[in-house]
Amino acid sequence: MNIALDFACEGEKSGEVPVGAIVEFDGKIIGKGYNCPVSTSDPTAHAEIIAIREAGEHFENYRLTGSVLYVTLEPCIMCYSAAVHARIKKIYYGADDPKGGVFSTGAFEKIQQIFNHNIEIESGLLASESSELLKTFFKNKR
Numbered sequence: 001m002n003i004a005l006d007f008a009c010e011g012e013k014s015g016e017v018p019v020g021a022i023v024e025f026d027g028k029i030i031g032k033g034y035n036c037p038v039s040t041s042d043p044t045a046h047a048e049i050i051a052i053r054e055a056g057e058h059f060e061n062y063r064l065t066g067s068v069l070y071v072t073l074e075p076c077i078m079c080y081s082a083a084v085h086a087r088i089k090k091i092y093y094g095a096d097d098p099k100g101g102v103f104s105t106g107a108f109e110k111i112q113q114i115f116n117h118n119i120e121i122e123s124g125l126l127a128s129e130s131s132e133l134l135k136t137f138f139k140n141k142r
Contacts, residue, residue, distance in 0.1 A: 001092060001126045004070045007034040007047065008133055014039055018133045021047035021071040023055035023064065023088070030067070031055030047071060048079035052086050063087050072130040074101030074123065077111070083119055090120040094130030 007020030011034030023031035033050025037043050048071050056062050064086040074097040075083065083091060098104040102111075103121070 001070050001072070001094060003029065003032070004047075004072050004094075005126060005129060005133070007032055008072045008130070011035045011047070012133070012137055018137050019047045019071065019073045021051040021069060023051045023067050023069050025055070025064070025067045030058040030064075044078065046076065046079050047073075048075055049082055052082055052088075056086065065089070068092065070125070072126070073097050073134065074104055076100050077102050077107055080108070080119075081115075084115045084117050087117055088119055090122065092122045092125045094123075094125055094127045095134060096123065096127070 004020040004022050008018040011020060012018035014036065016035045016038055019035040021033050022029050031051040031054035033047045033054060035045065035047050036050065037045040048069060051069065055064050055067060066089050069083055069088050069091045071091065072094045074093050074095065075091065080102040096104045102108045
């Protein structure tokens with residue numbers, strides 16, 4: 001998760017909301033990314049999507065079975081859905097996102113039955129560091 005935090009800081013340097021993600025398989029990072037929808041003019045350019053795309057290129061396959069996603073902020077519905085389609089095994093995330101997170105908003109309870117793949121979830125990993133990075137970013141923006 002420390003590496004995902006490093007990527008979040010990279011995004012912040014670019015003026016993006018500081019969220020970072022990595023995809024790990026067998027102890028090796030196979031995908032990494034940070035939020036960059038502003039600089040790429042791409043609303044799907046969330047950290048998780050960038051990391052999943054890179055991991056798919058690594059495997060030359062859209063299935064990432066057995067991979068683990070680490071992300072500094074709770075995934076949104078789009079990013080969670082991408083992880084399901086990629087067959088990510090587990091997601092670790094840092095800070096909760098009560099405004100847009102798939103779990104904190106209650107969205108997951110409404111949509112979980114449509115998915116045919118279950119992902120293990122563990123929240124709170126370096127949550128205070130992830131949250132502080134985001135709070136500082138938005139405070140400085142105002």
